[in-house]
Amino acid sequence: MSADATVVLGVVLVLLDWTIRVLALIIVPRDRKPTAAMAWLLAVFLIPFVGILLFLLIGSVKLPKRRRERQRATDREIALRAAAFPTPATDASGAPLPAEFRQLAEQNRLLGALPAVGGNRAELIGDYQSSIDRMAAELDAAATFVNIEFYIVAFDDTTRGFFGAMERAVARGVRVRVLLDFVASKRVSVHDVTTSELDRIGVEWHYLLPVRPLSGQYQRPDLRNHRKLVVVDGRTAFTGSQNLIARDYDSPKNRKRGLMWQELVVQVTGPAVAAVNAVFLSDWMAETGESLIDVAHLPAGEVAAAEASDSLICQVVPSGPSYEQENNLRLFLTLVSQARERVIITSPYFVPDEAMMYAITSARFRGLEVQLFVSEIGDQGSVWHAQRSYYEPLLEAGVRIFLYPGPYILHAKHLSIDDDLAVIGSSNMDIRSFALNFEISMLVRGRAFVDRMRQVEQGYRDVGRELTLEEWRREPPTATFLDGVARLTSALQ
Numbered sequence: 026m027s028a029d030a031t032v033v034l035g036v037v038l039v040l041l042d043w044t045i046r047v048l049a050l051i052i053v054p055r056d057r058k059p060t061a062a063m064a065w066l067l068a069v070f071l072i073p074f075v076g077i078l079l080f081l082l083i084g085s086v087k088l089p090k091r092r093r094e095r096q097r098a099t100d101r102e103i104a105l106r107a108a109a110f111p112t113p114a115t116d117a118s119g120a121p122l123p124a125e126f127r128q129l130a131e132q133n134r135l136l137g138a139l140p141a142v143g144g145n146r147a148e149l150i151g152d153y154q155s156s157i158d159r160m161a162a163e164l165d166a167a168a169t170f171v172n173i174e175f176y177i178v179a180f181d182d183t184t185r186g187f188f189g190a191m192e193r194a195v196a197r198g199v200r201v202r203v204l205l206d207f208v209a210s211k212r213v214s215v216h217d218v219t220t221s222e223l224d225r226i227g228v229e230w231h232y233l234l235p236v237r238p239l240s241g242q243y244q245r246p247d248l249r250n251h252r253k254l255v256v257v258d259g260r261t262a263f264t265g266s267q268n269l270i271a272r273d274y275d276s277p278k279n280r281k282r283g284l285m286w287q288e289l290v291v292q293v294t295g296p297a298v299a300a301v302n303a304v305f306l307s308d309w310m311a312e313t314g315e316s317l318i319d320v321a322h323l324p325a326g327e328v329a330a331a332e333a334s335d336s337l338i339c340q341v342v343p344s345g346p347s348y349e350q351e352n353n354l355r356l357f358l359t360l361v362s363q364a365r366e367r368v369i370i371t372s373p374y375f376v377p378d379e380a381m382m383y384a385i386t387s388a389r390f391r392g393l394e395v396q397l398f399v400s401e402i403g404d405q406g407s408v409w410h411a412q413r414s415y416y417e418p419l420l421e422a423g424v425r426i427f428l429y430p431g432p433y434i435l436h437a438k439h440l441s442i443d444d445d446l447a448v449i450g451s452s453n454m455d456i457r458s459f460a461l462n463f464e465i466s467m468l469v470r471g472r473a474f475v476d477r478m479r480q481v482e483q484g485y486r487d488v489g490r491e492l493t494l495e496e497w498r499r500e501p502p503t504a505t506f507l508d509g510v511a512r513l514t515s516a517l518q
Contacts, residue, residue, distance in 0.1 A: 045073045058378070067513065088244050088346055092311050096347040099307040102318060103138045110140040110296075110325060116470070117143060118334040125363045126446070126470060132359065133342045133468065136352040139303060141340035144330025145295030147469060149449075149477050151437075151484070153272050156263070156290040157187050163257045163292075164190035164201075170321040171201045172256040172305040174233070176249070176451070177268035178205040180219040184269050192226045200321065203230035204308055206250045213275040231312050233463075248346050250308065251462040253451050254301055259323025262301035264465055265290035265449055266373075266438045282432060284404060289371075289437035289481060291449050291467065297339035299325035304343045304465050311347070337471035344452065345463030353452045353466050354459040357440065358384050366443045367394040369482055372454035373436045375399050375412045376512075381454065382415065386422040394425075398485045400435045401428035408455070410511035413504075420494040429489045441479065445472045 403409025
Protein backbone atom coordinates (compact mmCIF):
# COMPACT_ATOMS: atom_id res chain seq x y z
CA MET A 26 0.00 0.00 0.00
CA SER A 27 1.37 3.42 -0.96
CA ALA A 28 2.05 6.17 1.57
CA ASP A 29 -0.82 8.27 0.19
CA ALA A 30 -3.24 5.36 0.49
CA THR A 31 -2.10 4.75 4.05
CA VAL A 32 -2.73 8.40 4.94
CA VAL A 33 -6.20 8.32 3.35
CA LEU A 34 -7.06 5.11 5.20
CA GLY A 35 -5.87 6.63 8.47
CA VAL A 36 -8.01 9.75 7.93
CA VAL A 37 -11.05 7.61 7.07
CA LEU A 38 -10.59 5.51 10.22
CA VAL A 39 -10.24 8.60 12.41
CA LEU A 40 -13.34 10.18 10.88
CA LEU A 41 -15.26 6.92 11.31
CA ASP A 42 -14.06 6.65 14.91
CA TRP A 43 -15.30 10.15 15.77
CA THR A 44 -18.51 9.65 13.84
CA ILE A 45 -19.23 6.57 15.95
CA ARG A 46 -18.51 8.51 19.16
CA VAL A 47 -20.73 11.46 18.23
CA LEU A 48 -23.60 9.23 17.10
CA ALA A 49 -23.25 7.23 20.31
CA LEU A 50 -23.68 10.40 22.36
CA ILE A 51 -26.91 11.09 20.50
CA ILE A 52 -28.39 7.60 20.30
CA VAL A 53 -27.24 5.66 23.37
CA PRO A 54 -28.72 7.83 26.18
CA ARG A 55 -32.18 7.90 24.55
CA ASP A 56 -34.79 6.13 26.76
CA ARG A 57 -32.04 4.50 28.81
CA LYS A 58 -31.08 4.68 32.49
CA PRO A 59 -28.06 6.95 33.10
CA THR A 60 -25.99 4.06 34.52
CA ALA A 61 -26.69 1.87 31.49
CA ALA A 62 -26.05 4.76 29.10
CA MET A 63 -22.72 5.55 30.76
CA ALA A 64 -21.65 1.89 30.59
CA TRP A 65 -22.46 1.73 26.87
CA LEU A 66 -20.73 5.04 26.17
CA LEU A 67 -17.67 3.86 28.05
CA ALA A 68 -17.57 0.71 25.91
CA VAL A 69 -17.99 2.69 22.69
CA PHE A 70 -15.32 5.25 23.62
CA LEU A 71 -12.76 2.71 24.81
CA ILE A 72 -13.31 0.15 22.03
CA PRO A 73 -15.30 2.08 19.38
CA PHE A 74 -15.67 -0.54 16.66
CA VAL A 75 -16.25 -3.49 19.00
CA GLY A 76 -18.43 -1.35 21.27
CA ILE A 77 -20.75 -0.24 18.47
CA LEU A 78 -21.06 -3.81 17.16
CA LEU A 79 -22.07 -4.97 20.66
CA PHE A 80 -24.57 -2.13 20.92
CA LEU A 81 -26.13 -3.01 17.57
CA LEU A 82 -26.34 -6.67 18.64
CA ILE A 83 -27.66 -6.34 22.21
CA GLY A 84 -28.35 -2.64 22.71
CA SER A 85 -32.11 -2.73 22.16
CA VAL A 86 -34.55 -4.26 24.63
CA LYS A 87 -37.47 -3.98 22.21
CA LEU A 88 -39.12 -7.17 21.08
CA PRO A 89 -40.49 -7.64 17.55
CA LYS A 90 -43.59 -5.56 16.87
CA ARG A 91 -45.86 -8.58 16.33
CA ARG A 92 -44.90 -10.07 19.66
CA ARG A 93 -45.49 -6.78 21.49
CA GLU A 94 -48.91 -6.46 19.88
CA ARG A 95 -49.86 -9.98 20.95
CA GLN A 96 -48.74 -9.24 24.51
CA ARG A 97 -50.82 -6.06 24.67
CA ALA A 98 -53.88 -7.86 23.27
CA THR A 99 -53.55 -10.63 25.85
CA ASP A 100 -53.07 -8.14 28.68
CA ARG A 101 -56.24 -6.33 27.65
CA GLU A 102 -58.18 -9.61 27.67
CA ILE A 103 -56.76 -10.58 31.07
CA ALA A 104 -57.51 -7.14 32.55
CA LEU A 105 -61.08 -7.33 31.22
CA ARG A 106 -61.67 -10.74 32.82
CA ALA A 107 -59.97 -9.64 36.06
CA ALA A 108 -62.22 -6.60 36.41
CA ALA A 109 -64.62 -8.69 38.53
CA PHE A 110 -61.99 -9.00 41.25
CA PRO A 111 -61.54 -5.77 43.23
CA THR A 112 -58.51 -5.39 45.47
CA PRO A 113 -59.41 -7.00 48.81
CA ALA A 114 -60.21 -4.59 51.63
CA THR A 115 -59.88 -7.19 54.41
CA ASP A 116 -57.95 -10.34 55.09
CA ALA A 117 -59.48 -13.79 55.65
CA SER A 118 -60.21 -12.99 59.32
CA GLY A 119 -62.09 -9.82 58.36
CA ALA A 120 -59.40 -7.43 59.58
CA PRO A 121 -58.91 -4.35 57.35
CA LEU A 122 -55.86 -4.51 55.11
CA PRO A 123 -53.34 -1.67 55.50
CA ALA A 124 -53.61 1.10 52.93
CA GLU A 125 -49.99 0.44 51.93
CA PHE A 126 -50.79 -3.11 50.86
CA ARG A 127 -53.89 -2.08 48.92
CA GLN A 128 -51.86 0.61 47.14
CA LEU A 129 -49.12 -1.92 46.28
CA ALA A 130 -51.73 -4.35 44.95
CA GLU A 131 -53.22 -1.62 42.77
CA GLN A 132 -49.76 -0.75 41.42
CA ASN A 133 -49.11 -4.39 40.54
CA ARG A 134 -52.52 -4.65 38.90
CA LEU A 135 -52.00 -1.53 36.82
CA LEU A 136 -48.61 -2.75 35.58
CA GLY A 137 -49.27 -6.48 35.19
CA ALA A 138 -53.08 -6.69 34.76
CA LEU A 139 -53.53 -9.36 37.45
CA PRO A 140 -55.44 -8.69 40.70
CA ALA A 141 -54.72 -9.69 44.28
CA VAL A 142 -57.11 -12.46 45.33
CA GLY A 143 -57.84 -14.12 48.67
CA GLY A 144 -58.73 -17.66 49.64
CA ASN A 145 -55.42 -19.33 48.70
CA ARG A 146 -53.22 -22.01 50.21
CA ALA A 147 -49.49 -22.27 49.53
CA GLU A 148 -46.78 -24.75 50.49
CA LEU A 149 -43.03 -24.25 50.20
CA ILE A 150 -40.93 -27.14 48.82
CA GLY A 151 -37.18 -26.89 49.31
CA ASP A 152 -36.03 -30.39 48.37
CA TYR A 153 -34.89 -30.55 44.74
CA GLN A 154 -36.19 -33.99 43.76
CA SER A 155 -39.30 -33.71 45.93
CA SER A 156 -40.54 -30.64 44.08
CA ILE A 157 -40.27 -32.39 40.70
CA ASP A 158 -41.93 -35.51 42.11
CA ARG A 159 -44.76 -33.42 43.56
CA MET A 160 -45.37 -31.81 40.18
CA ALA A 161 -45.38 -35.25 38.55
CA ALA A 162 -47.93 -36.50 41.09
CA GLU A 163 -50.24 -33.60 40.24
CA LEU A 164 -49.84 -34.37 36.54
CA ASP A 165 -50.98 -37.91 37.27
CA ALA A 166 -54.20 -36.46 38.70
CA ALA A 167 -54.81 -34.12 35.73
CA ALA A 168 -58.16 -34.43 34.00
CA THR A 169 -58.31 -31.69 31.37
CA PHE A 170 -55.11 -29.70 30.78
CA VAL A 171 -51.54 -29.19 31.97
CA ASN A 172 -49.57 -26.04 31.12
CA ILE A 173 -45.81 -26.17 31.69
CA GLU A 174 -43.25 -23.42 31.21
CA PHE A 175 -39.57 -23.51 32.18
CA TYR A 176 -36.40 -21.60 31.35
CA ILE A 177 -34.65 -24.96 30.99
CA VAL A 178 -36.29 -28.30 30.17
CA ALA A 179 -34.15 -31.44 30.06
CA PHE A 180 -34.92 -35.16 29.93
CA ASP A 181 -32.59 -36.88 32.40
CA ASP A 182 -32.65 -39.21 35.40
CA THR A 183 -33.91 -36.40 37.66
CA THR A 184 -36.84 -35.46 35.41
CA ARG A 185 -37.65 -38.91 34.03
CA GLY A 186 -40.62 -39.32 36.38
CA PHE A 187 -42.02 -35.94 35.30
CA PHE A 188 -41.78 -36.92 31.63
CA GLY A 189 -43.47 -40.21 32.47
CA ALA A 190 -46.33 -38.32 34.11
CA MET A 191 -46.69 -36.16 30.99
CA GLU A 192 -46.85 -39.29 28.84
CA ARG A 193 -49.54 -40.87 31.03
CA ALA A 194 -51.55 -37.63 30.97
CA VAL A 195 -51.44 -37.45 27.18
CA ALA A 196 -52.52 -41.11 27.01
CA ARG A 197 -55.60 -40.22 29.12
CA GLY A 198 -56.54 -37.47 26.69
CA VAL A 199 -55.22 -34.57 28.77
CA ARG A 200 -53.88 -31.64 26.71
CA VAL A 201 -50.29 -31.10 27.81
CA ARG A 202 -48.53 -27.97 26.58
CA VAL A 203 -44.88 -27.09 27.17
CA LEU A 204 -42.94 -23.86 26.64
CA LEU A 205 -39.14 -23.83 26.99
CA ASP A 206 -36.65 -21.04 26.50
CA PHE A 207 -34.83 -21.43 23.19
CA VAL A 208 -31.30 -20.38 24.16
CA ALA A 209 -31.15 -21.79 27.70
CA SER A 210 -32.67 -25.17 26.84
CA LYS A 211 -30.62 -25.68 23.67
CA ARG A 212 -27.41 -25.22 25.67
CA VAL A 213 -27.83 -28.45 27.61
CA SER A 214 -26.22 -31.57 26.17
CA VAL A 215 -29.44 -33.63 26.26
CA HIS A 216 -31.51 -31.09 24.34
CA ASP A 217 -31.96 -33.19 21.21
CA VAL A 218 -32.98 -36.17 23.34
CA THR A 219 -35.38 -33.90 25.24
CA THR A 220 -37.19 -32.59 22.18
CA SER A 221 -37.35 -36.09 20.70
CA GLU A 222 -38.97 -37.31 23.92
CA LEU A 223 -41.47 -34.44 23.89
CA ASP A 224 -42.38 -35.37 20.31
CA ARG A 225 -42.66 -39.06 21.17
CA ILE A 226 -44.92 -38.36 24.15
CA GLY A 227 -47.17 -36.19 22.02
CA VAL A 228 -47.18 -32.97 24.02
CA GLU A 229 -47.67 -29.65 22.25
CA TRP A 230 -44.44 -27.72 22.72
CA HIS A 231 -42.86 -24.50 21.49
CA TYR A 232 -39.71 -22.51 22.08
CA LEU A 233 -39.83 -19.23 23.95
CA LEU A 234 -38.12 -16.33 22.18
CA PRO A 235 -36.45 -18.39 19.42
CA VAL A 236 -33.39 -16.84 17.78
CA ARG A 237 -33.57 -18.08 14.18
CA PRO A 238 -32.89 -15.15 11.83
CA LEU A 239 -33.15 -17.30 8.69
CA SER A 240 -36.71 -18.20 9.75
CA GLY A 241 -37.63 -14.60 10.47
CA GLN A 242 -37.44 -15.13 14.24
CA TYR A 243 -35.02 -12.71 15.83
CA GLN A 244 -34.75 -10.30 18.72
CA ARG A 245 -31.90 -9.33 20.99
CA PRO A 246 -30.48 -12.80 21.77
CA ASP A 247 -30.00 -12.21 25.50
CA LEU A 248 -33.65 -11.28 26.08
CA ARG A 249 -34.75 -14.54 27.65
CA ASN A 250 -37.90 -16.03 29.20
CA HIS A 251 -36.75 -17.01 32.69
CA ARG A 252 -40.16 -18.07 34.08
CA LYS A 253 -40.84 -21.42 35.75
CA LEU A 254 -44.42 -22.60 36.26
CA VAL A 255 -46.72 -25.60 36.07
CA VAL A 256 -50.54 -25.39 36.09
CA VAL A 257 -52.77 -28.48 36.40
CA ASP A 258 -56.47 -28.19 35.49
CA GLY A 259 -56.56 -24.64 36.82
CA ARG A 260 -56.80 -26.07 40.36
CA THR A 261 -53.14 -26.09 41.45
CA ALA A 262 -49.95 -24.39 40.28
CA PHE A 263 -46.23 -24.39 40.99
CA THR A 264 -43.71 -21.59 40.56
CA GLY A 265 -40.35 -20.58 41.98
CA SER A 266 -36.68 -20.83 41.12
CA GLN A 267 -36.30 -24.42 39.94
CA ASN A 268 -35.83 -25.54 36.35
CA LEU A 269 -36.73 -28.96 34.95
CA ILE A 270 -33.23 -30.43 34.89
CA ALA A 271 -30.73 -32.38 36.99
CA ARG A 272 -29.38 -30.65 40.07
CA ASP A 273 -25.97 -30.07 38.44
CA TYR A 274 -27.67 -28.43 35.42
CA ASP A 275 -26.20 -31.00 33.03
CA SER A 276 -22.87 -29.20 32.95
CA PRO A 277 -19.46 -30.96 32.90
CA LYS A 278 -17.96 -27.84 34.47
CA ASN A 279 -20.47 -27.98 37.32
CA ARG A 280 -19.91 -31.71 37.82
CA LYS A 281 -16.14 -31.19 37.96
CA ARG A 282 -16.61 -28.63 40.74
CA GLY A 283 -19.29 -30.73 42.43
CA LEU A 284 -21.83 -27.92 42.15
CA MET A 285 -25.45 -28.56 43.04
CA TRP A 286 -28.36 -26.13 42.99
CA GLN A 287 -30.51 -25.39 46.06
CA GLU A 288 -34.01 -24.21 45.10
CA LEU A 289 -37.34 -23.13 46.56
CA VAL A 290 -40.69 -23.85 44.90
CA VAL A 291 -44.20 -22.92 46.00
CA GLN A 292 -47.34 -24.95 45.29
CA VAL A 293 -50.50 -22.85 45.41
CA THR A 294 -54.18 -23.72 45.34
CA GLY A 295 -57.07 -21.29 45.15
CA PRO A 296 -58.04 -18.38 42.89
CA ALA A 297 -54.39 -17.33 42.42
CA VAL A 298 -53.87 -20.42 40.22
CA ALA A 299 -55.82 -18.66 37.48
CA ALA A 300 -53.31 -15.80 37.59
CA VAL A 301 -50.32 -18.15 37.24
CA ASN A 302 -52.11 -19.77 34.32
CA ALA A 303 -52.75 -16.35 32.77
CA VAL A 304 -48.99 -15.83 32.55
CA PHE A 305 -48.67 -19.09 30.62
CA LEU A 306 -51.62 -18.17 28.35
CA SER A 307 -49.96 -14.83 27.65
CA ASP A 308 -46.65 -16.45 26.67
CA TRP A 309 -48.37 -19.11 24.55
CA MET A 310 -50.28 -16.43 22.68
CA ALA A 311 -47.15 -14.32 22.19
CA GLU A 312 -45.17 -17.24 20.78
CA THR A 313 -47.82 -19.05 18.72
CA GLY A 314 -50.60 -16.55 18.05
CA GLU A 315 -53.08 -19.04 19.50
CA SER A 316 -55.43 -17.98 22.29
CA LEU A 317 -56.10 -20.68 24.89
CA ILE A 318 -58.29 -18.63 27.20
CA ASP A 319 -61.43 -20.57 26.29
CA VAL A 320 -59.84 -24.03 26.19
CA ALA A 321 -57.14 -24.08 28.89
CA HIS A 322 -58.40 -21.59 31.42
CA LEU A 323 -60.41 -21.92 34.61
CA PRO A 324 -61.65 -18.49 35.75
CA ALA A 325 -60.63 -17.49 39.27
CA GLY A 326 -64.28 -17.18 40.21
CA GLU A 327 -64.77 -20.89 39.57
CA VAL A 328 -61.82 -22.02 41.71
CA ALA A 329 -62.67 -23.15 45.22
CA ALA A 330 -61.41 -20.60 47.74
CA ALA A 331 -60.14 -21.58 51.19
CA GLU A 332 -62.44 -20.20 53.88
CA ALA A 333 -60.06 -20.56 56.85
CA SER A 334 -58.91 -17.46 58.70
CA ASP A 335 -55.30 -18.20 57.77
CA SER A 336 -55.89 -18.39 54.01
CA LEU A 337 -53.61 -16.22 51.93
CA ILE A 338 -53.97 -13.22 49.68
CA CYS A 339 -51.80 -13.76 46.60
CA GLN A 340 -50.99 -11.64 43.57
CA VAL A 341 -49.01 -12.77 40.55
CA VAL A 342 -46.76 -10.10 39.04
CA PRO A 343 -45.39 -10.82 35.54
CA SER A 344 -42.51 -8.72 34.26
CA GLY A 345 -40.25 -8.53 31.25
CA PRO A 346 -39.26 -6.62 28.11
CA SER A 347 -42.83 -6.63 26.76
CA TYR A 348 -43.95 -4.42 29.67
CA GLU A 349 -43.31 -0.69 29.61
CA GLN A 350 -42.32 -0.63 33.28
CA GLU A 351 -39.97 -2.85 35.27
CA ASN A 352 -42.83 -4.46 37.19
CA ASN A 353 -40.71 -6.66 39.46
CA LEU A 354 -38.28 -3.86 40.35
CA ARG A 355 -41.16 -1.58 41.31
CA LEU A 356 -42.66 -4.38 43.43
CA PHE A 357 -39.39 -4.90 45.29
CA LEU A 358 -38.75 -1.18 45.74
CA THR A 359 -42.20 -0.57 47.17
CA LEU A 360 -41.98 -3.51 49.56
CA VAL A 361 -38.56 -2.53 50.91
CA SER A 362 -39.60 1.12 51.23
CA GLN A 363 -42.79 0.18 53.11
CA ALA A 364 -41.06 -2.25 55.49
CA ARG A 365 -41.41 -1.41 59.18
CA GLU A 366 -39.28 -4.03 60.96
CA ARG A 367 -37.23 -6.30 58.71
CA VAL A 368 -36.23 -7.05 55.13
CA ILE A 369 -34.75 -10.46 54.25
CA ILE A 370 -33.57 -11.05 50.67
CA THR A 371 -32.46 -14.30 49.06
CA SER A 372 -31.00 -14.02 45.57
CA PRO A 373 -28.38 -16.12 43.76
CA TYR A 374 -27.40 -13.19 41.56
CA PHE A 375 -27.53 -9.96 43.53
CA VAL A 376 -26.68 -7.05 41.21
CA PRO A 377 -29.17 -4.29 42.11
CA ASP A 378 -29.57 -1.01 40.32
CA GLU A 379 -29.00 2.27 42.17
CA ALA A 380 -32.62 2.65 43.24
CA MET A 381 -32.72 -0.84 44.77
CA MET A 382 -29.39 -0.33 46.50
CA TYR A 383 -30.61 2.94 48.01
CA ALA A 384 -33.86 1.34 49.16
CA ILE A 385 -32.01 -1.52 50.91
CA THR A 386 -29.44 0.65 52.64
CA SER A 387 -32.09 3.24 53.55
CA ALA A 388 -34.11 0.49 55.26
CA ARG A 389 -31.06 -0.22 57.39
CA PHE A 390 -30.51 3.48 58.13
CA ARG A 391 -34.14 3.64 59.33
CA GLY A 392 -33.19 1.06 61.94
CA LEU A 393 -34.69 -2.01 60.26
CA GLU A 394 -33.16 -5.46 60.39
CA VAL A 395 -31.87 -6.18 56.88
CA GLN A 396 -30.36 -9.51 55.82
CA LEU A 397 -29.09 -10.87 52.49
CA PHE A 398 -28.57 -14.55 51.65
CA VAL A 399 -26.22 -15.32 48.74
CA SER A 400 -23.96 -18.16 47.68
CA GLU A 401 -20.41 -18.31 48.97
CA ILE A 402 -19.21 -19.44 45.54
CA GLY A 403 -20.43 -18.52 42.08
CA ASP A 404 -21.24 -20.40 38.91
CA GLN A 405 -20.99 -17.35 36.64
CA GLY A 406 -17.74 -15.47 37.07
CA SER A 407 -18.75 -12.01 35.84
CA VAL A 408 -22.02 -11.99 37.79
CA TRP A 409 -20.35 -13.31 40.95
CA HIS A 410 -17.69 -10.57 40.81
CA ALA A 411 -20.31 -7.89 40.11
CA GLN A 412 -22.29 -9.14 43.12
CA ARG A 413 -19.24 -8.95 45.39
CA SER A 414 -18.76 -5.28 44.48
CA TYR A 415 -21.84 -4.45 46.57
CA TYR A 416 -20.75 -6.23 49.74
CA GLU A 417 -18.70 -3.42 51.29
CA PRO A 418 -21.34 -0.65 51.07
CA LEU A 419 -23.98 -3.10 52.31
CA LEU A 420 -21.86 -4.18 55.27
CA GLU A 421 -20.96 -0.57 56.07
CA ALA A 422 -24.68 0.24 56.18
CA GLY A 423 -25.22 -2.58 58.67
CA VAL A 424 -26.78 -5.15 56.32
CA ARG A 425 -26.03 -8.69 57.50
CA ILE A 426 -24.78 -10.93 54.67
CA PHE A 427 -24.99 -14.71 55.01
CA LEU A 428 -23.01 -16.98 52.66
CA TYR A 429 -24.55 -20.32 51.68
CA PRO A 430 -21.70 -22.86 51.52
CA GLY A 431 -20.35 -24.61 48.48
CA PRO A 432 -20.59 -26.86 46.63
CA TYR A 433 -24.19 -25.64 46.64
CA ILE A 434 -25.45 -22.70 44.61
CA LEU A 435 -28.29 -21.06 46.52
CA HIS A 436 -30.55 -20.50 43.53
CA ALA A 437 -33.74 -19.75 45.52
CA LYS A 438 -35.30 -16.34 44.89
CA HIS A 439 -37.49 -14.85 47.60
CA LEU A 440 -38.05 -11.80 49.74
CA SER A 441 -39.80 -11.49 53.11
CA ILE A 442 -40.98 -8.26 54.69
CA ASP A 443 -41.89 -7.86 58.37
CA ASP A 444 -44.09 -10.76 59.54
CA ASP A 445 -46.79 -10.94 56.91
CA LEU A 446 -45.49 -10.25 53.39
CA ALA A 447 -43.34 -12.33 51.06
CA VAL A 448 -42.46 -12.69 47.39
CA ILE A 449 -41.33 -15.89 45.70
CA GLY A 450 -40.73 -16.57 42.03
CA SER A 451 -38.16 -16.67 39.25
CA SER A 452 -36.76 -13.15 39.57
CA ASN A 453 -33.25 -12.49 40.77
CA MET A 454 -32.43 -9.24 42.49
CA ASP A 455 -30.36 -8.08 39.55
CA ILE A 456 -30.45 -5.72 36.61
CA ARG A 457 -30.93 -8.55 34.10
CA SER A 458 -34.07 -9.79 35.85
CA PHE A 459 -35.41 -6.25 36.16
CA ALA A 460 -35.00 -5.27 32.50
CA LEU A 461 -34.05 -8.15 30.20
CA ASN A 462 -35.71 -11.36 31.42
CA PHE A 463 -39.35 -12.40 31.46
CA GLU A 464 -40.04 -13.27 35.10
CA ILE A 465 -42.93 -14.33 37.33
CA SER A 466 -43.21 -13.21 40.96
CA MET A 467 -45.93 -14.05 43.46
CA LEU A 468 -46.70 -11.63 46.28
CA VAL A 469 -48.14 -13.41 49.33
CA ARG A 470 -49.79 -11.80 52.35
CA GLY A 471 -50.23 -14.08 55.36
CA ARG A 472 -48.37 -14.61 58.62
CA ALA A 473 -48.46 -18.42 58.37
CA PHE A 474 -46.72 -18.36 54.99
CA VAL A 475 -44.06 -15.91 56.17
CA ASP A 476 -43.48 -18.08 59.26
CA ARG A 477 -42.69 -21.00 56.95
CA MET A 478 -40.36 -18.81 54.89
CA ARG A 479 -38.63 -17.76 58.11
CA GLN A 480 -37.94 -21.46 58.77
CA VAL A 481 -36.36 -21.74 55.32
CA GLU A 482 -34.21 -18.67 56.01
CA GLN A 483 -33.12 -20.09 59.36
CA GLY A 484 -32.03 -23.22 57.52
CA TYR A 485 -29.78 -21.05 55.37
CA ARG A 486 -28.24 -19.52 58.51
CA ASP A 487 -27.70 -22.91 60.13
CA VAL A 488 -25.64 -24.30 57.24
CA GLY A 489 -23.99 -21.04 56.16
CA ARG A 490 -21.87 -18.37 57.77
CA GLU A 491 -22.04 -14.62 58.19
CA LEU A 492 -19.66 -12.37 56.27
CA THR A 493 -18.27 -9.52 58.39
CA LEU A 494 -16.94 -6.14 57.30
CA GLU A 495 -13.58 -6.94 58.90
CA GLU A 496 -13.27 -10.15 56.88
CA TRP A 497 -14.29 -8.42 53.68
CA ARG A 498 -11.70 -5.68 54.07
CA ARG A 499 -9.01 -8.37 54.03
CA GLU A 500 -9.93 -9.28 50.42
CA PRO A 501 -6.91 -8.84 48.09
CA PRO A 502 -6.97 -5.79 45.77
CA THR A 503 -6.77 -8.03 42.69
CA ALA A 504 -10.12 -9.61 43.57
CA THR A 505 -11.87 -6.33 44.32
CA PHE A 506 -10.49 -4.86 41.08
CA LEU A 507 -12.23 -7.60 39.13
CA ASP A 508 -15.37 -6.94 41.15
CA GLY A 509 -15.39 -3.31 40.07
CA VAL A 510 -14.84 -4.10 36.40
CA ALA A 511 -17.65 -6.68 36.45
CA ARG A 512 -19.93 -4.13 38.09
CA LEU A 513 -19.38 -1.72 35.21
CA THR A 514 -20.23 -4.34 32.59
CA SER A 515 -23.34 -5.43 34.51
CA ALA A 516 -24.98 -2.10 33.71
CA LEU A 517 -24.99 -2.80 29.96
CA GLN A 518 -28.71 -3.04 29.08
